[in-house]
Amino acid sequence: MLVSAKEMLTKAKEGHYAVGQFNINNLEWTKAVLLTAEEQKSPVILGVSEGAGKYMCGYKTVADMVKAMIEELKITVPVALHLDHGSYEGCYKCIEAGFSSIMFDGSHYPIAENVEKTRELVNVCAEKGLSLEAEVGSIGGEEDGVVGMGECADPNECKMIADLGVTMLAAGIGNIHGKYPENWPGLSFETLAAVSEKVGNMPLVLHGGTGIPEDMIKKAINLGVSKINVNTECQLSFAAATRAYIEAGKDQQGKGFDPRKLLAPGFEAIKATVKEKMELFGSVGKA
Ligand code: 13P
Numbered sequence: 431m432l433v434s435a436k437e438m439l440t441k442a443k444e445g446h447y448a449v450g451q452f453n454i455n456n457l458e459w460t461k462a463v464l465l466t467a468e469e470q471k472s473p474v475i476l477g478v479s480e481g482a483g484k485y486m487c488g489y490k491t492v493a494d495m496v497k498a499m500i501e502e503l504k505i506t507v508p509v510a511l512h513l514d515h516g517s518y519e520g521c522y523k524c525i526e527a528g529f530s531s532i533m534f535d536g537s538h539y540p541i542a543e544n545v546e547k548t549r550e551l552v553n554v555c556a557e558k559g560l561s562l563e564a565e566v567g568s569i570g571g572e573e574d575g576v577v578g579m580g581e582c583a584d585p586n587e588c589k590m591i592a593d594l595g596v597t598m599l600a601a602g603i604g605n606i607h608g609k610y611p612e613n614w615p616g617l618s619f620e621t622l623a624a625v626s627e628k629v630g631n632m633p634l635v636l637h638g639g640t641g642i643p644e645d646m647i648k649k650a651i652n653l654g655v656s657k658i659n660v661n662t663e664c665q666l667s668f669a670a671a672t673r674a675y676i677e678a679g680k681d682q683q684g685k686g687f688d689p690r691k692l693l694a695p696g697f698e699a700i701k702a703t704v705k706e707k708m709e710l711f712g713s714v715g716k717a
Pocket of ligand 1: 606637639659660
């Protein structure tokens with residue numbers, strides 16, 4: 431069932447768990463995430479970065495593939511198809527293509543411009559029944575060309591954006607896309623608590639879910655995080671499983687080179703990672 435992320439995140443916030451956003455890259459990724467969500471009876475958000483959208487031949491290809499897959503695989507759990515770190519233009523393209531959820535990342539604009547553009551998109555998304563994520567502060571590191579310095583969000587600016595009526599808010603709290611460096615000081619729970627207090631019931635989003643220790647994930651959920659984004663970790667599991675298959679020479683045995691066989695271990699590895707995260711986030715059985 432393709433739905434906006436609003437209801438699943440409202441329930442997650444009330445129930446003190448988080449819904450995972452898993453970024454997709456191709457057919458195998460999408461199928462692995464959808465099947466795991468169905469098996470775990472968990473709501474799920476499929477994240478599509480602008481780079482991944484381009485790679486998959488455009489947003490319409492992605493939206494049509496996801497809708498068809500939900501139907502053919504008989505997926506009954508709530509699924510949101512979400513633009514990740516969307517530019518202003520990218521948001522409109524995804525709305526047109528049939529996405530059910532949008533992130534407008536206006537964090538690199540001065541706050542007045544972020545507010546102005548977010549306000550416009552709140553109205554457009556409300557009219558069409560889509561959920562909208564906004565961002566304040568920035569997520570460190572690089573993801574598909576989106577680079578952030580990782581500055582912590584200003585709680586007052588978070589309130590300004592939340593009051594516009596967005597569905598969920600990504601606030602920078604020292605989180606980083608990709609692997610965390612050895613000397614990473616950890617999440618700023620001080621910032622998270624201050625943001626949470628300002629924005630009340632607004633579901634908060636934790637980007638950079640890869641490699642955050644379990645106790646920090648649990649603490650973040652307790653402080654109001656209801657959506658956690660995971661991208662790199664599925665890529666690492668897929669790559670490791672594919673490497674093991676090839677290094678064991680399995681692609682040389684029989685028809686081991688058949689893409690349906692060659693990509694199968696990576697596919698299973700994505701499923702295992704998604705399952706592990708759903709268990710950690712507490713979304714299993716919540717569909
Ligand atoms: P990771 O790649 O660090 O898991 O971050 C994912 C993310 O935040 C997508 O926006």
